[in-house]
Amino acid sequence: MRVLVVTAVAAEAGAAAAGESAVLPGGYALTRGPVLDAVVAGVGPAAAAAATATALTAAGPGAYGLVVSAGIGGGFVPHAPVGSLVVADAIVAADLGADTPEGFLPVDELGFGRSVHHPPAALSARIAEVLGAAHAPVLTVSTVTGTAERAAALARRHPRAAAEAMEGFGVAEAAAVHGLPVVEIRAVSNAVGPRDRSAWRIGEALDALRGAFRRLTPVLAKEQP
Numbered sequence: 001m002r003v004l005v006v007t008a009v010a011a012e013a014g015a016a017a018a019g020e021s022a023v024l025p026g027g028y029a030l031t032r033g034p035v036l037d038a039v040v041a042g043v044g045p046a047a048a049a050a051a052t053a054t055a056l057t058a059a060g061p062g063a064y065g066l067v068v069s070a071g072i073g074g075g076f077v078p079h080a081p082v083g084s085l086v087v088a089d090a091i092v093a094a095d096l097g098a099d100t101p102e103g104f105l106p107v108d109e110l111g112f113g114r115s116v117h118h119p120p121a122a123l124s125a126r127i128a129e130v131l132g133a134a135h136a137p138v139l140t141v142s143t144v145t146g147t148a149e150r151a152a153a154l155a156r157r158h159p160r161a162a163a164e165a166m167e168g169f170g171v172a173e174a175a176a177v178h179g180l181p182v183v184e185i186r187a188v189s190n191a192v193g194p195r196d197r198s199a200w201r202i203g204e205a206l207d208a209l210r211g212a213f214r215r216l217t218p219v220l221a222k223e224q225p
């Protein structure tokens with residue numbers, strides 16, 4: 001099956017796929033590989049949704065059997081150390097909702113839309129197994145966590161969460177509109193917690209992402225849509 005990979009930046013797309021370069025409507029850079037195409041969406045859930053929808057519409061119905069949100073991310077201690085991989089068993093919009101004196105209310109509890117997308121359970125479990133990755137919820141946030149307090153609050157609300165990043169839920173929303181399954185893969189570049197730029201290991205995480213797609217591509221190629 002052919003797969004659309006959506007990343008925030010070009011370095012992540014380059015770790016996922018190699019092939020011919022193209023430019024999609026809206027100016028999105030697309031790498032067309034034999035199995036995987038990778039589109040560079042920009043940072044954040046809104047940019048990710050816009051790019052995913054554009055790429056899926058440009059390709060037309062039936063072009064892809066799966067959409068993958070991929071990139072670096074923050075890991076929740078102790079579930080996901082720096083350099084490790086996380087495959088989402090749930091893609092959670094962790095800061096989409098309302099703040100109240102009693103705590104955070106997710107958007108679905110307010111009566112609007114949804115706050116969780118579920119990747120196909122068997123496929124995401126198999127990908128996690130192939131990659132030796134944690135198989136756990138990945139949170140989508142619009143603000144990178146930078147304090148111990150917010151990290152603790154997210155962990156209280158989502159005790160199984162292994163990672164946070166900024167695009168997965170946007171990719172999942174667009175994939176759902178096109179009737180396609182979604183998977184999220186994160187390579188951990190930093191721990192979720194107090195901001196410490198010097199502790200980010202972006203090169204190590206990109207190497208882990210590259211290794212993951214090297215192992216994954218032949219597996220996905222054999223997969224039926």
Ligand SMILES: O=C(O)c1cccc(C(=O)CC[C@H]2O[C@@H](n3cnc4c(=O)[nH]cnc43)[C@H](O)[C@@H]2O)c1
Nearest residue numbers: 008043072073074144145164165166167190192195
């Ligand atoms: O100013 C900062 O603290 C800072 C340092 C480096 C990068 C950022 C970003 O906003 C890039 C976010 C980008 O990378 C993914 N990502 C990586 N780690 C995390 C994280 O701990 N929490 C959320 N997102 C993360 C994310 O998916 C974006 O594509 C800020």
